[in-house]
Amino acid sequence: NAGVTQTPKFQVLKTGQSMTLQCAQDMNHNSMYWYRQDPGMGLRLIYYSASEGTTDKGEVPNGYNVSRLNKREFSLRLESAAPSQTSVYFCASTWGGGYYEQYFGPGTRLTVT
Amino acid sequence: QQQVKQSPQSLIVQKGGISIINCAYENTAFDYFPWYQQFPGKGPALLIAIRPDVSEKKEGRFTISFNKSAKQFSLHIMDSQPGDSATYFCAASSLTGNQFYFGTGTSLTVIP
Numbered sequence: 001n002a003g004v005t006q007t008p009k010f011q012v013l014k015t016g017q018s019m020t021l022q023c024a025q026d027m028n029h030n031s032m033y034w035y036r037q038d039p040g041m042g043l044r045l046i047y048y049s050a051s052e053g054t055t056d057k058g059e060v061p062n063g064y065n066v067s068r069l070n071k072r073e074f075s076l077r078l079e080s081a082a083p084s085q086t087s088v089y090f091c092a093s094t095w096g097g098g099y100y101e102q103y104f105g106p107g108t109r110l111t112v113t
Numbered sequence: 114q115q116q117v118k119q120s121p122q123s124l125i126v127q128k129g130g131i132s133i134i135n136c137a138y139e140n141t142a143f144d145y146f147p148w149y150q151q152f153p154g155k156g157p158a159l160l161i162a163i164r165p166d167v168s169e170k171k172e173g174r175f176t177i178s179f180n181k182s183a184k185q186f187s188l189h190i191m192d193s194q195p196g197d198s199a200t201y202f203c204a205a206s207s208l209t210g211n212q213f214y215f216g217t218g219t220s221l222t223v224i225p
Contacts, residue, residue, distance in 0.1 A: 004156075031211060040122065042202060042217040043157070050211040058212065090156050098206030099145050099164075102213060104156030 002026055004105035006091050012111045013081045021076040021108050023091030029103070030096035032074035033058075034066060036087040037107075043090065049074055050096065081112045116140060117205050119216025126223050132190040134219045136203035139184065143205040143214075148177065148188050151200045151218075160201070161188070193223045 007022045025032065033048040045058030049068040063085060065077045074093075078085060089108045094100040118137045126132045136146075147162035163170045163177040163186065170177045176189040190197055203216040 033213075035215075040217060042119070043215040045212060045214075048211060056211075092156075096211070097208060098210045098213065099208050101147070101159045101162075102149075102157075104158065106156050107154075 004091055004093055004103050006089075006105035006108050008108060009106065010109050012113065013078075014113055015082060017081050018077070018079050019081065019110075020078075021089055021091075021110075022073070023075065023105060024073045025091075025093040025103070026072065027093060027103065028071070029093035030071070031094045032068065033092040033094075033102070034064075034074070034076045035090045035092065036060065036085075037090060038087050046076065046089075078110075081110075083112045086110060086112045115217070116214035117203060117216045119203050119219060121219060122217065123220045124222070126193045126221065128193065128195060128223055128225050130193050130223075132188075132193045132197070132221055132223070134188045134201055134203070134221075135185065136187065136205075136216050137183075137185045138205050138214075140205070140207075140214075141184070142207045142210070144208055145206045146177070146179065146186050147204050147206075147213075148175075149202045149204065149215075151202065153199075157202060190221075193221075195223045195225050197221060198223050 034046040035043040047066040052071045091105040092102045149157035150160040151157040174191045179186045206213045
């Protein structure tokens with residue numbers, strides 16, 4: 001039981017390049033989330049998927065797109081990376097709704113130069 | 114606009130002391146208040162959580178105190194240990210919602 005896995009762990013991009021961050025969970029959870037973590041700003045929600053087939057914007061969605069590929073997988077895409085997107089990205093999952101524990105992945109550290 | 118305000122940003126405590134982290138919220142629809150602990154290089158993990166039908170919840174050395182009228186809740190770490198050194202996040206959500214709103218985090222250092 002791996003929980004929530006993320007790939008890659010580290011990535012360096014040049015401004016304007018694109019990439020996709022992958023996330024998968026093996027807990028049969030319904031809801032999945034993408035957060036970014038920046039010093040002094042906590043965890044900010046980028047996008048979430050309450051259930052398979054649905055996605056919704058969070059607090060900071062600009063510059064990102066997501067795909068809920070199936071119940072297990074939720075990817076985050078940066079179409080044209082900017083230095084402001086340098087951050088640590090976390091994927092999380094939960095059974096669904098606001099009363100359940102969120103399980104977080106190990107994170108992806110992204111640097112955009 | 115920050116939905117959950119957390120203080121202090123950093124905290125240094127002697128081993129054996131009490132660590133206290135405070136959070137405040139405005140949205141009265143919130144009815145679930147978890148605390149997450151994060152070690153360097155790792156993702157956050159649930160530490161303890163409370164629902165507003167009780168004013169206090171204790172799990173070992175960790176206690177959440179909840180004041181519904183003041184819309185505030187706090188984490189108390191008794192007999193703090195160097196192994197407690199981590200970043201702590203408070204959060205809030207609601208049963209009918211799907212989003213979790215996190216505080217900005219508190220970096221706790223426990224000095225031996």
